[in-house]
Amino acid sequence: MISIDPNDCKRCGRCARVCPAAVYTHEKGEIPVIAKPKHCIQCGHCTDVCEANAILHPDFPTENIHKVQRELIPSPQSLMELMKSRRSNRTITPAPIPTEALSDIVEAAYTAPTAENSRKVVVTVLQGEDIQAVEDATMRFFLRLAGILMSPLMRPLTKLFLRNLYNEAAELYRFERKWRKGKRPCTCNGTALVAFSTPRSYDFGWQDCNLAYQNASLMAEAHGISQIYMGLVQTACKFIGRKKTARLLHLPKNHKLYALMALGMPAFYYPNYSDKPRKSNL
Ligand SMILES: Cc1cc2nc3c(=O)[nH]c(=O)nc-3n(C[C@H](O)[C@H](O)[C@H](O)COP(=O)(O)O)c2cc1C
Structure with missing residues (x-):
């Protein structure tokens, strides 16, 4: 009451x-x-x-209930610097992510707003062998797809009607070579994967999960931890089926994946940032 x-x-x-x-x-x-x-x-x-x-x-x-500590809130200038210098830094090393930083990242995700404050987002962290399983499932899906689309029979049609996919085949085979050498190109060698999901029946899953993602991403950046959006894995998950996706990512029952992040300690930081050209001006 x-x-x-x-x-x-x-x-x-x-x-x-x-x-x-x-x-x-x-x-x-x-x-x-x-x-x-x-x-x-x-x-x-x-x-x-x-x-x-x-x-x-x-x-x-x-x-x-906590008193707001105004002096701790970043200035617009420092927040802008963080956002402008944030990078999908893919030079991830095997160094472990500090536990405290990881828990800050998860906590940041849960502070994001949700539609009608429904707070249905669940953040799931995967490490170790679980990441390899995601990598393997993604790689196998794309190789199977390429096997069909690039078969001698289909190749001319793919070239004609699916130009983008056709052009990306070379990149896929580059990934395959790395994968066969024990690297994890689809998951960018991340040492943690963070999955954002909500119940399948919930209407604002995309919005809530991606707001949570962005909070987590900025927190990771503030800790000097690389974060990369796992679009490739998410595409594969669309096709490999609900049950397998839920099993691979340890999602709660009847949950749907809406965002996925790879995390890891970078080999180095970028000394510069360039202003991003706006595509609408190009
Ligand atoms: C929806 C989405 C999907 C993405 N998928 C991937 C991916 O599968 N692999 C990857 O290495 N980067 C992925 N990225 C990262 C983008 O390539 C990257 O954000 C973009 O090139 C800009 O670089 P920056 O993040 O360093 O500013 C994705 C980004 C978004 C927003």
Whole structure:
């Protein structure tokens, strides 16, 4: 049950003003009324906006409410520097990712906004042999596809109608050579894979997972850890089937993969960043 401590409440009504679910009503100078507690979406706006910590909310016990430390928030300039210098640095080494950094990355993912605060995103971290299994499944899928599309019979049609795929075949065979030598080109030799999934039936899986991805990505960058979006693996997963994808990535039951990130310690950092040309201006 949500309640308001009448002794602490300053009667400012801010809780009623910010609540997106209209749980509270407020008359000027009065203690707000908790009119529709069942509408609460557990977003915590009311507890966070209350200067007096007068709202007692079962989902937000006082030990989980923290004063914002404004001095720790990056300046626009430092945030811009982080975003501009962030790179999909593919020089990943076998060095382990520090445990604390990994847990910061996961925590950052869970801080992202979700539609109606539904918080259905689950972040799954894979390491060791599990990554090899993802690599192998991806590589085998693309080799099978290439085997069909580049067969003597299909090759002319592929060249004519699937020009992009045809052009990418050379890249695939380069990947295959690396893979046969024990490298993991599809997963960029990542030492961790981070999967973002939501229940299959949920409507905002793409949006919520990719917002979580971006938070995690910037946190990784702040820790000096490489992160690369695993589009190739995600494409393979579309075709290899739900069950196999869920098994490979250890997804919760009935979950769908919406984003996948490879992480690892880079061999070196880039000393420069260049302004990204906007394609619309090219
Ligand atoms: C949806 C998406 C899919 C991607 N898939 C891959 C991938 O499978 N392998 C890879 O090495 N990089 C992948 N990338 C990384 C892009 O190639 C990279 O972001 C882009 O070249 C810009 O480089 P930057 O991230 O260093 O700025 C992907 C990026 C996005 C947004």
